[in-house]
Amino acid sequence: MDTLSYKTKSANKATVEKEWFIVDATDQVLGRLSSQVAKVIRGKHKSSFTPHVDCGDRVIIINAEKIKLTGKKMTDKVYLRHTGFPGGQRSTTPAELMDKDPARIIEKAVKGMIPKNSLGRQCLKNLFVYAGSEHSQQAQQPKELKF
Numbered sequence: 542m543d544t545l546s547y548k549t550k551s552a553n554k555a556t557v558e559k560e561w562f563i564v565d566a567t568d569q570v571l572g573r574l575s576s577q578v579a580k581v582i583r584g585k586h587k588s589s590f591t592p593h594v595d596c597g598d599r600v601i602i603i604n605a606e607k608i609k610l611t612g613k614k615m616t617d618k619v620y621l622r623h624t625g626f627p628g629g630q631r632s633t634t635p636a637e638l639m640d641k642d643p644a645r646i647i648e649k650a651v652k653g654m655i656p657k658n659s660l661g662r663q664c665l666k667n668l669f670v671y672a673g674s675e676h677s678q679q680a681q682q683p684k685e686l687k688f
Contacts, residue, residue, distance in 0.1 A: 552591040560598045561683035567607040575650035577688045582667040599667045606643035606672045644670035
């Protein structure tokens, strides 16, 4: 009984077309930028989005050291981790993280906005963050993405 004149097409690994985008993080708010980037690397901006397939595009973020946090988040927000040993809870603030590795703050924000499973880890490989304005993906000719 094939009476419909249209069918829902489901993307798969072979039919997905990935593009390259570049984003300048200068004076962008961390959370707003991260949510938009998470949507692009997940593929939700495409009409051919399929939840169980990595159909997202690749995103390069430059100037990560010039990102902004609103309010007093730079000193009051706390990132917690645990070493696995008793009493091994460690904490750091975004200000300390920016001094050590400015790219990590954007990676952590985007990682928190994608699914916590193997597909999410695979999507996270589509993100490239650089502290400065130089990046090593010039050959891919990325398009500029404005938010």
